[in-house]
Amino acid sequence: MTRKRAVLTVLHRLAVLAYVAFALFPLFWLLKVSVTPTSLLYTEGIRLWPSQASLEHYKFVLTHSSFPTFFLNSTIVSASTAVIVTLVASLAGYAMSRFVFRGKYWIVSLLLLTQMFPLVMLIAPMFKMLSPLGLTNSLTGLVIVYVAFNVPFATFLMQSFFDGIPKDLEDAAMIDGATRFTAFRQIILPLTLPGIAATLGFVFTAAWSELLFALMLISGNQATTFPVGLLSFVSKFSVDFGQMMAAGVLALIPACLFFLLIQRYLVQGLTAGAVKG
Amino acid sequence: MASITIEAITKTFGTVPVLHDIDLSIGDGEFVVLVGPSGCGKSTLLRMIAGLEDITAGEIRIDGRRINEVAPKDRDIAMVFQSYALYPHMTVADNMSYSLRLRKTTKERIAEAVNSAAGKLGLDPLLARRPKALSGGQRQRVAMGRAIVRHPKAFLFDEPLSNLDARLREQMRAEIKRLHKAIGATSVYVTHDQIEAMTLADRIVAMHGGIIQQVGNPLDLYDRPANLFVAGFIGSPAMNFVEGHCRAGAIATVDGSTVAVPDGIHLAEGQAVTVGVRPEHVRIVAGPEAGSYAARVDLVEPTGFGTIVHVRLLGEDLKIYTLERGAAEVGQPLHIALDGARLHIFDRETTNRIG
Ligand SMILES: Nc1ncnc2c1ncn2[C@@H]1O[C@H](COP(=O)(O)OP(=O)(O)OP(=O)(O)O)[C@@H](O)[C@H]1O
Ligand SMILES: [Mg+2]
Numbered sequence: 001m002t003r004k005r006a007v008l009t010v011l012h013r014l015a016v017l018a019y020v021a022f023a024l025f026p027l028f029w030l031l032k033v034s035v036t037p038t039s040l041l042y043t044e045g046i047r048l049w050p051s052q053a054s055l056e057h058y059k060f061v062l063t064h065s066s067f068p069t070f071f072l073n074s075t076i077v078s079a080s081t082a083v084i085v086t087l088v089a090s091l092a093g094y095a096m097s098r099f100v101f102r103g104k105y106w107i108v109s110l111l112l113l114t115q116m117f118p119l120v121m122l123i124a125p126m127f128k129m130l131s132p133l134g135l136t137n138s139l140t141g142l143v144i145v146y147v148a149f150n151v152p153f154a155t156f157l158m159q160s161f162f163d164g165i166p167k168d169l170e171d172a173a174m175i176d177g178a179t180r181f182t183a184f185r186q187i188i189l190p191l192t193l194p195g196i197a198a199t200l201g202f203v204f205t206a207a208w209s210e211l212l213f214a215l216m217l218i219s220g221n222q223a224t225t226f227p228v229g230l231l232s233f234v235s236k237f238s239v240d241f242g243q244m245m246a247a248g249v250l251a252l253i254p255a256c257l258f259f260l261l262i263q264r265y266l267v268q269g270l271t272a273g274a275v276k277g
Numbered sequence: 278m279a280s281i282t283i284e285a286i287t288k289t290f291g292t293v294p295v296l297h298d299i300d301l302s303i304g305d306g307e308f309v310v311l312v313g314p315s316g317c318g319k320s321t322l323l324r325m326i327a328g329l330e331d332i333t334a335g336e337i338r339i340d341g342r343r344i345n346e347v348a349p350k351d352r353d354i355a356m357v358f359q360s361y362a363l364y365p366h367m368t369v370a371d372n373m374s375y376s377l378r379l380r381k382t383t384k385e386r387i388a389e390a391v392n393s394a395a396g397k398l399g400l401d402p403l404l405a406r407r408p409k410a411l412s413g414g415q416r417q418r419v420a421m422g423r424a425i426v427r428h429p430k431a432f433l434f435d436e437p438l439s440n441l442d443a444r445l446r447e448q449m450r451a452e453i454k455r456l457h458k459a460i461g462a463t464s465v466y467v468t469h470d471q472i473e474a475m476t477l478a479d480r481i482v483a484m485h486g487g488i489i490q491q492v493g494n495p496l497d498l499y500d501r502p503a504n505l506f507v508a509g510f511i512g513s514p515a516m517n518f519v520e521g522h523c524r525a526g527a528i529a530t531v532d533g534s535t536v537a538v539p540d541g542i543h544l545a546e547g548q549a550v551t552v553g554v555r556p557e558h559v560r561i562v563a564g565p566e567a568g569s570y571a572a573r574v575d576l577v578e579p580t581g582f583g584t585i586v587h588v589r590l591l592g593e594d595l596k597i598y599t600l601e602r603g604a605a606e607v608g609q610p611l612h613i614a615l616d617g618a619r620l621h622i623f624d625r626e627t628t629n630r631i632g
Binding site: 187 | 365
């Protein structure tokens with residue numbers, strides 16, 4: 001019995017390990033290539049680590065390219081999108097979860113409908129709409145588009161988090177003397193922090209790595225975001241892998257920082273003990 | 278403290294009617310218990326008093342003031358939920374003081390109120406804990422504490438004890454009664470446990486299918502149930518029902534026996550009736566006597582204090598509650614007499630009490 005358990009545990013660990021290795025290997029490769037001097041990239045064959053590592057690609061990317069601007073643009077766009085979407089989705093998700101109102105069914109259907117089309121179909125009409133408003137080639141335009149595309153899913157996400165919070169809690173708060181909004185702010189919101197963190201993280205990453213719209217709506221360097229910037233390493237005749245990977249590694253940093261910031265709230269189980277259980 | 282008047286209250290959810298024309302007036306300081314089976318609309322009525330549910334038609338008044346349109350926060354009513362609904366991110370003390378903090382009570386007054394309530398409920402050592410670190414019984418106490426710190430006009434309880442084990446429930450039941458004696462606040466208490474109803478209530482409101490079946494003090498409901506529903510609902514073990522027809526001045530049952538019609542009751546010949554008799558009003562007699570029946574013991578359920586004996590009689594599984602131990606054994610023949618003065622006769626068509 002215990003033997004069997006031990007074997008199972010070992011197998012389980014091995015499976016997890018294999019999965020982690022599989023998931024992390026591309027990241028490792030990204031890092032490896034980014035520190036490999038260009039001269040060694042094609043001459044050393046396939047090795048796990050170059051015989052000589054250097055930070056020359058990083059130096060180049062940071063000082064001789066527009067990447068700092070791209071990073072800044074991406075950070076502004078992603079953070080604004082994440083904050084706006086989460087705000088809107090929280091309120092909308094709360095309404096979906098708690099209120100019965102006329103046309104709810106149709107609104108939900110409509111939200112679902114927006115999720116059904118391939119984005120490619122919408123690029124041309126989007127461009128047509130934004131262009132006369134002067135919102136192409138601008139970060140604001142990008143934020144508006146990202147918000148529009150992320151709100152439906154984020155709303156469903158937030159709704160499911162609100163659904164998980166017992167309705168009795170806000171009833172109790174309202175009887176205790178709170179208005180519905182106070183109950184929302186003081187009771188429901190603190191309990192939804194994990195959900196809000198998850199939504200923030202989800203939307204931030206989605207906006208951070210979005211390529212299609214950024215590519216189509218932005219043409220000048222000053223509003224380029226980082227994924228589009230990455231493409232600039234691909235020229236007609238060659239690809240500068242070292243610099244591209246270095247930029248890629250740098251691009252991971254804000255996303256990592258962001259998750260570090262919100263991971264405290266991602267911990268579930270905050271609502272344990274609210275009702276008998 | 279306050280009186281609550283409920284006048285012609287009707288509630289429909291969409292097109293589903295849940296409460297029909299409820300009239301009830303609850304006096305200042307009175308403890309009223311709403312009982313009824315699951316789904317009969319008790320919680321809905323309570324939530325309407327609290328302001329958590331819209332009133333479809335009718336009027337609710339607190340101290341004579343119409344409150345249909347008043348927000349829950351302005352009704353000055355406290356409520357204890359079946360789920361306790363404690364705020365999980367607040368400590369016990371913060372849970373209890375939340376309402377006072379919303380009312381901008383001073384720190385000293387809050388501390389005083391919380392400590393006094395915690396003292397009454399034995400919560401002192403738990404004040405700094407979060408709800409998830411409490412047992413079910415402790416959570417229940419906190420929920421009670423949260424209600425009593427406020428000194429509200431009225432207390433509403435929605436099955437506050439139904440999540441506790443039997444022993445704890447008994448203990449809390451006594452505690453609630455003691456608290457009510459001490460505080461004397463108007464209380465409306467919902468339960469489907471008829472013992473809770475009997476022990477706590479000044480007045481019981483028995484509900485069924487969204488309609489009030491009977492209102493009265495507990496012993497009234499026990500002694501003179503107004504209809505078959507109340508008769509069957511109040512009392513444990515439940516009342517025996519025997520069906521029969523009036524034939525030549527007596528009630529003929531399906532198995533061919535007869536039951537004498539109690540004094541002062543007039544039945545039409547052929548009228549379909551149901552005779553109700555409580556298990557404690559069925560006697561085991563030593564030998565055959567006038568109006569006794571012979572029967573054989575089917576099943577014996579000792580409860581410790583008393584014994585429930587089941588016999589097959591009058592076409593029914595008749596229960597007898599006796600305090601005598603070893604009064605019967607399975608298969609044993611018995612002579613049984615019904616306490617004639619304590620029979621309840623109901624019209625089977627209307628289900629209403631005849632006498
Ligand atoms: N929001 C709602 N929408 C539709 N029907 C509802 C709603 N809330 C309650 N009902 C219905 O109203 C009826 C009464 O419900 P209520 O909760 O008042 O019953 P109850 O007497 O408290 O029962 P229990 O003892 O199970 O708590 C039930 O049939 C229920 O299905
Ligand atoms: Mg209920």
